[in-house]
Structure formats: C-alpha cells, structure tokens
Amino acid sequence: MLETLIGGIVIFTLATFLGVELINRVPTTLHTPLMSGANAISGITVVGAMIVAGGGHGWISAVLGFMAVVLGMMNVVGGYAVTDRMLQMFRRKPEAR
Amino acid sequence: MPGALAEILYLVAAVCFIIGLKRLSSPGTAVNGNRLSAMGMLIAMVVTLVDRGIVTYSVIAAGLVVGSALGLWMARAVKMTAMPQMVALLNGFGGGASLLVGGAEFLKSELIGQNLGLDTSITIQLSLLIGAVTLTGSIVAFAKLQELLPGRPITFPGLQVLNATIFLAIVALSIYQVATPESLLWPFYAVCALALLLGVLLVIPIGGADMPVVISLLNSYSGIAAAMTGFVIRNDVLIISGALVGSSGIILSQIMCRAMNRSLTNVLFGAFGGGAAAVTSGKSAEGLTVRQVSAEDAAVQLGYARSVIVVPGYGLAVAQAQHLVRELADQIEKRGGEVKYAIHPVAGRMPGHMNVLLAEANVPYEKLFDMDAVNGEFDRADVALVIGANDVVNPAARTDSGSPIYGMPILNADHARSVIVLKRGMGSGFAGIENELFYNPRTAMLFGDAKASLGKLVTELKALA
Numbered sequence: 001m002l003e004t005l006i007g008g009i010v011i012f013t014l015a016t017f018l019g020v021e022l023i024n025r026v027p028t029t030l031h032t033p034l035m036s037g038a039n040a041i042s043g044i045t046v047v048g049a050m051i052v053a054g055g056g057h058g059w060i061s062a063v064l065g066f067m068a069v070v071l072g073m074m075n076v077v078g079g080y081a082v083t084d085r086m087l088q089m090f091r092r093k094p095e096a097r
Numbered sequence: 098m099p100g101a102l103a104e105i106l107y108l109v110a111a112v113c114f115i116i117g118l119k120r121l122s123s124p125g126t127a128v129n130g131n132r133l134s135a136m137g138m139l140i141a142m143v144v145t146l147v148d149r150g151i152v153t154y155s156v157i158a159a160g161l162v163v164g165s166a167l168g169l170w171m172a173r174a175v176k177m178t179a180m181p182q183m184v185a186l187l188n189g190f191g192g193g194a195s196l197l198v199g200g201a202e203f204l205k206s207e208l209i210g211q212n213l214g215l216d217t218s219i220t221i222q223l224s225l226l227i228g229a230v231t232l233t234g235s236i237v238a239f240a241k242l243q244e245l246l247p248g249r250p251i252t253f254p255g256l257q258v259l260n261a262t263i264f265l266a267i268v269a270l271s272i273y274q275v276a277t278p279e280s281l282l283w284p285f286y287a288v289c290a291l292a293l294l295l296g297v298l299l300v301i302p303i304g305g306a307d308m309p310v311v312i313s314l315l316n317s318y319s320g321i322a323a324a325m326t327g328f329v330i331r332n333d334v335l336i337i338s339g340a341l342v343g344s345s346g347i348i349l350s351q352i353m354c355r356a357m358n359r360s361l362t363n364v365l366f367g368a369f370g371g372g373a374a375a376v377t378s379g380k381s382a383e384g385l386t387v388r389q390v391s392a393e394d395a396a397v398q399l400g401y402a403r404s405v406i407v408v409p410g411y412g413l414a415v416a417q418a419q420h421l422v423r424e425l426a427d428q429i430e431k432r433g434g435e436v437k438y439a440i441h442p443v444a445g446r447m448p449g450h451m452n453v454l455l456a457e458a459n460v461p462y463e464k465l466f467d468m469d470a471v472n473g474e475f476d477r478a479d480v481a482l483v484i485g486a487n488d489v490v491n492p493a494a495r496t497d498s499g500s501p502i503y504g505m506p507i508l509n510a511d512h513a514r515s516v517i518v519l520k521r522g523m524g525s526g527f528a529g530i531e532n533e534l535f536y537n538p539r540t541a542m543l544f545g546d547a548k549a550s551l552g553k554l555v556t557e558l559k560a561l562a
Contacts, residue, residue: 019344031449073164081172
C-alpha cells in the first residue's frame with residue numbers, strides 16, 4: 001500500500017521538474033494564456049469527479065460528485081476555450097497585416 | 098477495456114499535456130498546443146467513463162452538460178480586461194472539485210464502514226485542505242479584482258496569529274483523523290470548515306496591486322490539489338498534470354515577485370499598498386514643477402520622432418484605450434517612425450495580461466518587448482510615451498533607498514531623449530509614491546483621460562502634413 005504512495009511521489013517529483021523546464025521556455029507574451037491553459041489542465045480533477053459521481057455509492061456521493069463534475073468541467077471547458085480565444089488573437093496578427 | 102490499455106491511454110493523455118505546454122513556447126504553435134492538450138483531456142475522460150467501474154452515467158452526463166455550458170459561456174462572455182478574475186474563478190473551481198472529490202471519498206468510506214489505508218487517509222486530508230483554501234482564496238481574489246470587495250488590504254491585529262492557529266488546528270485534526278482507524282465525521286467537518294475559513298483569511302489582507310502574485314500562487318495550489326486527488330483515487334495522470342500546473346504557478350509567482358523586488362513572504366504577509374506601508378517616501382514634490390504640453394505640441398513631437406517606445410500601464414486598459422494606441426502607432430509608422438512597446442512584467446493585473454490586451458487591439462506581438470529586451474533601447478529612443486503607467490517608470494526605484502519601491506526593476510523611460518506622460522492627474526500610483534520622472538525637465542505631461550488624449554493625438558497627427 002505504501003509502495004503506491006511512494007510511486008506517486010516519484011512521479012509527482014519528476015513531473016514537477018519537467019514542468020519547471022517546460023514553463024521556463026514560455027515567453028512573457030504568452031504568460032496569461034499559459035496560466036489559463038494550465039488551469040484547464042488542472043481541471044483533470046474532473047476524472048476523479050466522474051468516478052465519484054458514477055460509482056453508485058448512494059446519494060451523498062452522487063450529489064457531491066455531480067457538483068464536482070460541474071466545477072471540474074467549467075474549469076476544463078472554460079479554461080481551454082478562453083485560452084484558445086486568446087491564442088487566436090496572437091496568431092492572426094502577422095497575416096492580417 | 099483491459100487495465101493495462103487504460104493505463105497506457107492515461108499516459109497518452111499526460112504526454113498530450115506535456116507536448117501542449119511545450120508548444121506554448123511560441124505564439125505560432127501555441128493554438129495547436131492548447132488543442133492537443135484539450136485532446137488529452139478528452140482521452141482521459143473517455144477512458145475513465147469506460148474503465149473505472151462506473152455504474153450510473155446519468156449523474157455524470159448531467160454534470161458534464163451543465164459544466165460545459167457554463168464554462169463555454171464564461172469563456173465567450175469574458176472581456177480581456179477581466180481575464181484575471183476569470184482565471185481566479187477557474188482556479189477556485191478546480192480547488193472546489195478537489196475538495197468535493199476528497200470529501201466524497203471520505204464520506205463513502207465512512208458510510209460503508211471501510212477502513213482507509215494510511216496513504217489514502219493522508220492524501221484525502223491534503224486534498225481537503227488545499228482544495229478548500231484554493232476555493233475560498235480564489236473567490237476572495239475574484240471579488241477583489243471584480244471590485245466587489247475593496248482592493249486595499251483588509252487586516253486586523255492578530256490576523257497572522259489567528260491564521261497560524263487555524264493552520265495548526267487543521268494539522269492536529271488531520272493527524273487525529275489519520276491516526277484513528279475508523280473515519281470520524283466531526284474532525285472531517287471541522288477540517289473542511291477551518292480550511293475554507295483559512296482561504297478567506299489568507300487572501301483578504303493582500304492588496305489589489307499584489308493580485309498577480311496571488312492568482313499565480315492559487316493557480317499553483319489548484320494544480321497541487323489536483324495532484325492530491327490523483328493520490329486519493331490512485332491515478333497517475335492526475336498526479337502528473339497537477340505537478341505540471343503546480344510548477345507553472347510557482348514559476349509565474351516568482352517572476353511577478355522579482356518584477357516587484359519583493360519576496361513571496363512579503364507579498365503574502367506584508368499588507369503592501371495601504372495602511373502603514375503607504376507612507377510617502379523621503380522625497381517630496383515641493384518646489385518642483387511639472388511641464389504641461391498640449392495635444393498639438395505632443396503630436397508634432399511624435400510625428401517627427403524616428404523611434405517611439407510606448408510604455409503602457411494598467412491605466413490604459415482601464416480607459417479601454419488599447420485600440421487608440423494602435424491607431425496612434427499606425428500614424429507614427431505611416432510617417433516613417435518606428436514604434437515599440439515596452440511591457441513591464443507587472444503592467445497588467447496578471448502575468449502577461451498587457452500583452453493579451455494589446456494583442457486584442459491587433460498590435461503584432463513582435464513589437465511587444467519585455468523589460469530586459471527593451472531597456473537598452475530607451476537611450477536611442479526619441480520619445481518614450483508613458484500611458485497610464487507610474488511606479489514601473491519611477492526612477493526612485495533606482496536612486497532613493499528610502500522609497501518603498503527601491504530596488505524594483507523599472508523601465509528606463511527617463512533615458513529617452515524626451516518623455517511624454519499621459520495621465521489623468523497628479524495622483525500617485527498603487528504604492529502611493531511621488532514619481533520624479535514627472536518633474537524631469539525632459540518630461541512633458543499631457544493631462545486627461547487616456548482615451549480622450551490619445552484620440553486628440555491621433556486626430557492631430559492625421560492633420561499634420
């Protein structure tokens with residue numbers, strides 16, 4: 001049981017270092033879309049929310065799960081959609097001129 | 098679907114997130130990267146639906162429809178100036194989802210009388226704590242940015258002691274819960290309530306000017322909360338994505354802090370920009386005079402300038418004058434001048450905010466330069482046009498060790514051959530400090546609303562033969 005925890009910690013640590021390497025390459029110009037895009041990724045919690053909502057463990061789980069799916073999905077869809085909207089503005093410039 | 102295949106598809110989703118973030122390193126590939134990342138999310142969700150022992154789909158479907166509709170509506174409706182609020186709110190939703198998932202997993206074990214393992218028990222507690230702090234902290238940040246709450250720091254004596262006490266109480270209750278074999282309800286509710294309260298108390302003493310740091314930090318928390326949920330439900334893709342987002346938030350907070358020459362501790366606990374911290378610096382403006390300029394004269398100056406550097410500040414966005422700035426730049430360029438934009442990291446209300454606002458006004462991103470790239474060029478610039486910016490061009494940051502912003506990296510607008518400052522009046526900036534730049538003999542002040550002044554400049558430039 002403790003092995004899974006340790007395994008998780010290993011993955012978490014390595015992914016953190018990877019994240020630092022990736023994010024340091026993002027230019028300042030794109031920091032706002034970076035943030036909203038990263039935000040959408042953190043909406044991955046929706047996976048956990050779906051497991052809770054659909055697990056069939058009584059009404060408490062269903063209610064909490066439903067709320068979690070709604071919040072997670074707003075995070076995911078809102079985050080990706082608004083990031084796309086911003087990035088389009090950065091992209092269309094050179095061609096428009 | 099066999100378990101191994103599901104694991105591999107989760108890994109594919111994680112790789113999509115990683116490559117998606119990598120492609121954000123250039124505006125050309127970024128759109129594509131974001132969509133790849135969204136694709137990864139879709140894969141992870143479909144795998145979960147098929148593989149994770151889900152028995153009832155109706156609740157999930159309802160949640161997906163409602164959440165997607167609300168999310169899409171928000172993303173479409175939000176104004177670019179309101180982007181910091183939007184991101185704050187989205188952070189809060191992510192945190193809220195983590196709190197709910199952790200809570201539901203706990204209540205399930207309590208209901209069916211199952212003993213949680215030590216590891217799950219610990220990570221549930223962390224999921225609750227981080228999720229709840231992110232949720233309420235983000236809501237307060239949202240309210241401050243939306244001006245539903247006053248932007249100045251709200252603080253009272255003993256607040257930090259209270260926060261520390263609450264935090265220790267949460268830790269003690271969590272340890273008690275984890276150490277007890279069966280799942281107890283009262284410490285669970287107490288931890289949730291205290292953590293929700295802590296989120297409010299942590300953000301409420303932070304001033305509006307420091308919100309960029311707070312949003313970045315909460316962004317990081319929402320990632321860590323997702324990772325903790327990953328530990329609870331034993332899912333690696335959550336741990337990986339959570340860690341990626343966690344590190345991104347930390348890096349952005351550091352960049353913001355460096356740009357203000359403040360430590361993270363000072364931002365979080367310093368209650369800057371109000372109360373006792375806002376005493377004016379040693380230098381006073383008495384005996385100094387400012388030189389006013391008319392729109393006509395300023396237009397002539399701009400019309401004959403070979404090189405102009407625009408320094409936009411948040412005042413520009415407040416006046417909704419981004420489009421006029423671009424028109425002005427077009428006029429100058431038509432007359433053969435060169436226009437660049439110097440963007441201070443804290444020019445907007447969140448990292449990169451000013452760049453987005455200018456991009457919305459069709460300013461090509463090749464003309465936007467960050468501080469390090471552009472500071473050397475002020476020495477060769479004919480005119481530095483400062484619009485609605487104040488503290489980020491205050492030379493006191495270089496020279497006056499008594500000034501609250503001493504040591505903060507600034508844009509060298511005062512190195513330009515001449516400086517035109519568009520400003521509403523002689524009020525001081527966020528930090529409440531006099532700005533020597535305005536009294537510089539080479540500086541001319543054009544008073545008035547930024548939008549009105551820019552409109553006049555554009556008209557005058559057009560009239561200039």
